[in-house]
Amino acid sequence: MADLEMKLLGLWCSPFSRRVELALCLKGISYDYIEEDIQNKSPELLKYNPVHKKVPVLVRDGKPIAESLVILEYIDDMWDDKPAILPQEPYERAMARFWARFIDEKCLPSIWKAFWGPKKEQDEAEKEACENLKALENELKGKKFFGGSSIGYLDIVANFIAYWLDAIQKTAGKTILTKESFPLLSQWKVDFVACKVVKENLPPWERLVAYYQIRIEAAKASNDDGKIQIY
Known part of the structure; x- marks a missing residue:
């Protein structure tokens, strides 16, 4: 085609x-x-x-x-004549879609709120974020990637956790995803980012950290952490 x-x-x-x-x-x-x-x-x-x-x-x-x-x-x-991103088996495809929406609708909002939500709500949001990450950790049992032995749909959807989260943790001075608490997710992050195609499609690390630092400082200056958004 x-x-x-x-x-x-x-x-x-x-x-x-x-x-x-x-x-x-x-x-x-x-x-x-x-x-x-x-x-x-x-x-x-x-x-x-x-x-x-x-x-x-x-x-x-x-x-x-x-x-x-x-x-x-x-x-x-x-482009179904090229390597598939989604699983081919209907049940596995449905599960991949389920977990993708879990990441976007539950996991990412709870992580964001844990770092930059209202101060009085951050502790509770952090607990929720860790529970959500633990659910993803369980999905990696016995697998290198969410897609199995190679990168697939859910790995692509979880790219924020593999790379952006580290930049946020660095700028915020708080860590919620550790090797001790999430060994499978931590190893998945390493394997995901190490892939040549992934590495070529990630924003420059120092630029990303500087970007979040600028946004954090601007939000603090205006006393409105709500201005820090994920795009």
Whole structure:
């Protein structure tokens, strides 16, 4: 199948945008990348994602697809002649989707709140975050990756935990994911980031740490940690 004109509207520091880039690279799909400024959204972004006005947005032959989980499934379905991202067995596919939504709807919000939620709620949020991480830890028993012996859909979705979380822990001066408490997740992080394709699709470490540090200081100066957001 010949590729039609395709472009990705993304943001360099966004784990959601990087999910799509990684999936495209794993599939060997070429695309044009357009860097967005979330503080000054382009007319193109507003045109292609008028509902959420967020990245990522994949545009193929003028047709936009928004939301990273939706885009990942679209990529897997559209280029089914290339290595699969989602499991092929229906039950395993359903479970991968379940855990992906668990990460986005439960795990990431609880982690974010544990670091930058209201002070009086951080301790409880940290407990919840650890419980959520423990659930993911259990999913890795007997496996190198969530996808088994190779990187798959759920590994891509969990990229925030593998890389961005360390940058947040460094800038916030607090650690919730340790080798002692989460040995399987900790080893998974090492194996995931060590993969050549993954490494090539991660934001520069020092730049990412500096980015979060700037946002933390700006939020403190305005006395509003709610301004620190994950994109």
